[in-house]
Amino acid sequence: MKVILAAPRGFCAGVNMAVESLELALERFGPPVYVYHEIVHNQFVVRSFQEKGAVFVDDLEEIPTGANVLFSAHGVSPEIRKIAKQRNLNAIDATCPLVTKVHLEAIKYAKAGYTIILIGHEGHDEVIGTMGEAPEAIVLVEDEEDVDALEIADETRLAYLTQTTLSVDDAGRIICRLRKRFPHIAGPPKDDICYATQNRQEAVAAFSQQADAVVVLGSQNSSNSQRLRELGGDDGRPSYLVDGPQDLRLDMFEKGMTVLVTAGASAPESVVNETVEYLRQHFDAEVKHQTMREENVVFPLPRPLRDLAKQSG
Structure with a gap:
């Protein structure tokens, strides 16, 4: 392997x-x-x-x-x-300061009398916190169909924000639909989706083309990890989201496969190492490191x- x-x-x-x-x-x-x-x-x-x-x-x-x-x-x-x-x-x-940035944008738009369209997942902790900044001014949309169903009283004072851990592609499609329906909609001066979410998604999109299967280390309630699993499964390849090697089964893999291993932004490196060791032990795996870009943010x-x-x- x-x-x-x-x-x-x-x-x-x-x-x-x-x-x-x-x-x-x-x-x-x-x-x-x-x-x-x-x-x-x-x-x-x-x-x-x-x-x-x-x-x-x-x-x-x-x-x-x-x-x-x-x-x-x-x-x-x-x-x-x-x-x-x-x-x-x-x-x-x-x-996270990037979440605080979205909160501050919500406060700014609400004070200026805007209706705010928040793109995100209902019930996610980040979405609940952001909506709490101006509940009377924020409307949540989760997909393009939600955009089509919007009824806005004053379309001249309309803005959008996004949850920081969304799929870049999914958010882009929803923003495109918003701009098509509401040409004058305002948006944040800089994309709300966090740098780490984008970097991990870009790495999976690029490197998974070389793989027969994808393993994402992360928990089921992790939004950014779920997006990585979805991206890894593009083109029909098996893509698994697991907390660690204890969640893997031998019948998920075959000898000779190429497997992409990555981890969501909340998964520790120790579980990555344990998972790689599992693949080494059972499939004599050889490890190749591939880097999309360096991260030096603190x-x-x-x-x-x-x-x-x-x-x-």
Whole structure:
């Protein structure tokens, strides 16, 4: 077997920042440290933090008054921040700066009296947080059919934003339909889909052409990982989204195959290494590294944790 190990893959700058924030909070404050929603959408990461004393909750009422709470990389609504303040929680905001950018754009457009079309997946943590910035002004669309069904009172004051982890191609089609139907629609000055999402998708689209099957490391509730699986399955090739080698079966592969291995932006490199080792052991796999482009983006820790990080050396 030949394995193509795609790069870039795995943790993006936003996930790195969020994971480092929770590690530092546990180290400095001691367990339990509460986290509103999963820190990132990856079961391996969540379980490892649970073992260290992190407690993941979906309702701030579950958190004792005055406790430490960390907001996940996906961001939260102003209502959640308000409740945290009322409960006297020590809130640490680990929202990805690229998600914060979308929140700020929503606030700007809403204050200017625009109706905002948000392209995203209903129920996703990021979408819930963004819509919470201006619920009276934001309408969610998930596909082109939703665009066709829109009824807008004032088409001259209309703007669109997108969830950061969408498929670039899917978002592009929806934006194209919006621009066709509403020629005067405004958009963000820079694409909302994050650099890491785009890079990983471009790598899979390019390298999968050389592969007989694709393995994406990531969890089922990870939007960006699901998009990678979908891209890998183009042209009818088998494409699998798995948390790790424990989810693979030998009958998924044949000797002599070429398999592309990559990882979503919330999947740790350790599960990539374990998966490659599984393929080595069972199929005598030879590994070839292929890189689409280098990534050197780093996001700063949340302000309350920066001094703690300096103290820890």
